[in-house]
């Protein structure tokens with residue numbers, strides 16, 4: 001069953017759709033309701049409109065190495081660690097794994113290309129959404145596969161008093177990147193939350209898969225060029241076309257999460 005929120009729906013139908021998405025999520029879970037305490041945010045493509053820069057940086061870096069790599073592939077691999085992405089491209093192009101040293105060097109080139117791109121803008125709608133999340137008394141947390149220091153440093157400037165460093169999960173905190181559930185499981189562990197006490201906001205298929213495998217209700221916001229189907233196939237429980245739509249409908253989701261029980 002697919003729970004995508006088209007803009008033209010009237011409120012009763014819309015609320016019913018959210019409630020059904022939650023019931024569907026609860027079906028195979030050992031708990032009867034969501035008791036929301038934290039909202040776990042991915043970074044690239046969620047907090048920042050940075051994915052077109054990442055895609056351009058990957059394409060430029062790989063083409064410099066003679067490795068075929070498309071922008072769409074960058075979106076499909078989004079959330080994977082840099083080494084994981086480079087390894088897949090290496091296997092395909094050269095029939096061998098990349099070494100740790102090679103991967104570190106190539107990721108350095110990619111990071112330099114990314115830093116040469118125009119600064120990524122804050123995602124439209126996210127500041128307003130974070131205000132609502134904080135006003136509801138919920139804990140926002142960052143869970144990213146990125147180790148990109150330039151973006152991590154900017155977080156506090158763009159989202160002051162929002163993401164606590166001691167609650168962040170970045171590339172340095174995990175062995176297995178997304179789509180492995182480790183990043184989201186570690187986030188739950190760091191925040192001392194149970195899966196039913198959090199929801200995830202993700203834009204990429206591998207990120208959605210990671211959150212879904214961690215057993216957390218996952219809201220996909222399709223801020224990139226991929227088809228909605230890819231995000232649902234990865235395990236999204238609910239999908240919004242963009243961040244302003246999610247922000248506009250936050251109250252409906254928050255209310256449904258508080259009232260919906262397993263059938």
Ligand code: CA
Pocket residue numbers: 042043044045046078079202203204207
């Ligand atoms: Ca992302």
